[in-house]
Amino acid sequence: MKILVCISHVPDTTSKINFTEDHTKFDTNGVQFVINPYDEFGLTRAMWFKEKQGASVDVVNVGGPETEPTLRKALAIGADAAIRVNTVATDAFSVAKQLANVVNNGGYDLVIAGRESIDYNGGMVPGMLAGLTNANFVNSCIGLEIDGTKATAVREIDGGKETISASLPLVIGGQKGLVEESDLRIPNMRGIMMARKKPLTVVEPIEASVETQSVSFEKPEPKGSVTLVSPDNLDELINLLHNEAKVI
Amino acid sequence: MGITKNKEYIMSVLVYTESEQGHYKKAALEVASYAKAVADQLGTTVTAVSINVANTSTLGNYGVDKVLNISNTQLEKFSASTYANVIKQAAENESAKVIIVSSSADSKYLAPLLAVELNAGYASNVVAVPSNTSPFTVKRPAFTNKAFENIQINTEVKIIGVSNNAYGLVENSSSASAEDFAPTILESSINVESVDKATDKVTIADAEIVVSGGRGLKGPENWGMIEELAEVLGAATACSKPVSDLGWRPHAEHVGQTGKPVASNLYIAIGISGAIQHLAGINASKVKVVINTDPEAPFFKAADYGVVGDAFQVVPELIEKLKAFKSQQ
Numbered sequence: 233m234k235i236l237v238c239i240s241h242v243p244d245t246t247s248k249i250n251f252t253e254d255h256t257k258f259d260t261n262g263v264q265f266v267i268n269p270y271d272e273f274g275l276t277r278a279m280w281f282k283e284k285q286g287a288s289v290d291v292v293n294v295g296g297p298e299t300e301p302t303l304r305k306a307l308a309i310g311a312d313a314a315i316r317v318n319t320v321a322t323d324a325f326s327v328a329k330q331l332a333n334v335v336n337n338g339g340y341d342l343v344i345a346g347r348e349s350i351d352y353n354g355g356m357v358p359g360m361l362a363g364l365t366n367a368n369f370v371n372s373c374i375g376l377e378i379d380g381t382k383a384t385a386v387r388e389i390d391g392g393k394e395t396i397s398a399s400l401p402l403v404i405g406g407q408k409g410l411v412e413e414s415d416l417r418i419p420n421m422r423g424i425m426m427a428r429k430k431p432l433t434v435v436e437p438i439e440a441s442v443e444t445q446s447v448s449f450e451k452p453e454p455k456g457s458v459t460l461v462s463p464d465n466l467d468e469l470i471n472l473l474h475n476e477a478k479v480i
Numbered sequence: 481m482g483i484t485k486n487k488e489y490i491m492s493v494l495v496y497t498e499s500e501q502g503h504y505k506k507a508a509l510e511v512a513s514y515a516k517a518v519a520d521q522l523g524t525t526v527t528a529v530s531i532n533v534a535n536t537s538t539l540g541n542y543g544v545d546k547v548l549n550i551s552n553t554q555l556e557k558f559s560a561s562t563y564a565n566v567i568k569q570a571a572e573n574e575s576a577k578v579i580i581v582s583s584s585a586d587s588k589y590l591a592p593l594l595a596v597e598l599n600a601g602y603a604s605n606v607v608a609v610p611s612n613t614s615p616f617t618v619k620r621p622a623f624t625n626k627a628f629e630n631i632q633i634n635t636e637v638k639i640i641g642v643s644n645n646a647y648g649l650v651e652n653s654s655s656a657s658a659e660d661f662a663p664t665i666l667e668s669s670i671n672v673e674s675v676d677k678a679t680d681k682v683t684i685a686d687a688e689i690v691v692s693g694g695r696g697l698k699g700p701e702n703w704g705m706i707e708e709l710a711e712v713l714g715a716a717t718a719c720s721k722p723v724s725d726l727g728w729r730p731h732a733e734h735v736g737q738t739g740k741p742v743a744s745n746l747y748i749a750i751g752i753s754g755a756i757q758h759l760a761g762i763n764a765s766k767v768k769v770v771i772n773t774d775p776e777a778p779f780f781k782a783a784d785y786g787v788v789g790d791a792f793q794v795v796p797e798l799i800e801k802l803k804a805f806k807s808q809q
Contacts, residue, residue, distance in 0.1 A: 245760060325595065350623070363597065366766065384673075390683040395675075423783070448630045458780050459786070461783065463787050463788070
């Protein structure tokens with residue numbers, strides 16, 4: 233089985249988010265970048281397929297050279313090879329088109345991407361990629377087993393879950409549940425040494441039009457300080473929620 | 481910008497009004513309300529796509545002018561690819577250039593597939609009506625609610641996914657004239673084998689109020705008061721990540737960055753300290769209340785209202801007072 237795991241290179245959750253150039257560009261100054269947490273669950277699940285059932289695992293990112301340390305980290309965790317599509321990731325649709333080209337050239341049976349990235353939170357790349365490559369698609373996937381060419385997946389739905397069967401090729405929008413947080417792997421020294429020798433192929437982008445574009449960013453209004461209510465005066469809390477906040 | 485009548489948009493705004501067991505979801509009425517506002521901006525009408533709902537007249541309270549009424553047993557089970565294709569056929573039937581969907585799990589599943597089918601730019605989690613219709617610009621959260629992004633959709637056909645509770649229900653009396661629509665049904669290559677769903681509870685996605693418990697509650701046996709508080713408020717129950725990791729509550733209740741996102745009108749955090757990952761996931765909620773013994777808990781910095789106190793005393797008393805309050809309403 234040939235597996236491709238899509239890796240987004242995103243600011244760490246604890247990063248301060250600032251913008252430059254008159255609020256049109258994300259300020260990467262001083263920001264630590266990590267593998268998108270949703271993708272990490274998928275990467276670990278792919279490692280399990282490799283170790284328990286036999287599979288090759290490639291990782292891919294659409295981005296400039298600055299994203300290579302993130303791909304090397306994925307190699308250190310255990311992926312066999314990395315591909316970087318050498319273009320700045322702009323909108324979801326064009327990223328999905330670049331990824332579709334990689335998938336079509338690589339003949340992958342299973343593509344695992346995070347349900348969304350924690351930077352733009354679009355939640356569209358996995359579905360668009362499935363649509364563009366005519367593969368089956370399971371979003372918000374919290375469990376996945378593959379037997380031959382048949383997949384059984386669990387999808388989180390509003391208020392519960394459903395079990396789905398589908399044949400490969402398949403694209404997964406993954407999240408926690410594919411593996412648990414405690415299953416996630418931290419690269420060890422041996423992995424880091426080996427990752428240096430693994431192939432990281434840079435491919436040039438295909439031409440893809442920009443369907444949506446960020447024009448500007450805004451920071452939320454600074455929040456006022458909390459209104460404290462005494463535990464002995466809960467009527468006041470109800471009054472505030474009813475008359476001031478108007479939410480009950 | 482003011483109201484512009486733009487020739488490009490003389491065709492209806494198309495809205496997918498999701499239903500469950502023959503009834504519209506609350507999110508469907510919210511996206512219909514939103515679609516009406518967009519249609520007013522563009523000087524056009526609203527057409528809804530409705531699947532297997534016998535009585536579509538409810539949509540006439542929320543500004544829908546025309547309903548494409550689809551009734552087909554092959555659509556009884558949700559399939560993202562089949563539904564996306566049906567909506568595509570509806571869009572083509574109406575020559576619709578703007579398509580509105582909700583942020584439910586099913587709509588977020590089908591919308592990217594629909595975008596590919598229609599070669600449409602898609603903006604998800606949109607929180608307001610377009611700030612401009614030429615170029616078409618909408619506002620959505622980014623960086624997990626630490627900022628907003630204004631994005632421009634450049635394609636001829638545009639898809640907007642509206643964030644839950646962002647626009648609310650706005651009543652607008654309209655004709656909602658139903659017209660039978662019989663699209664070709666593509667057979668799904670994905671089979672739903674089983675569905676495991678609590679039908680008697682408010683889901684986090686649909687809820688206007690969410691009551692959430694953390695490790696401060698000490699154990700799963702103490703969740704009775706959380707459920708009771710939720711019941712009094714008509715709220716959904718949720719929990720923090722440690723609580724789900726410890727197996728005190730099901731994973732489906734876990735809210736926060738790697739769990740479910742919450743965009744409720746009111747979020748009540750009980751015994752939750754407010755780790756940055758938790759706050760990131762719930763920050764889209766409009767009003768936040770924290771109840772915690774520790775006044776230094778980070779949640780107090782994110783909350784609108786706070787009670788420094790012991791949940792085991794505060795929550796039961798709050799339940800009693802809310803019952804009294806509700807009985808007077």
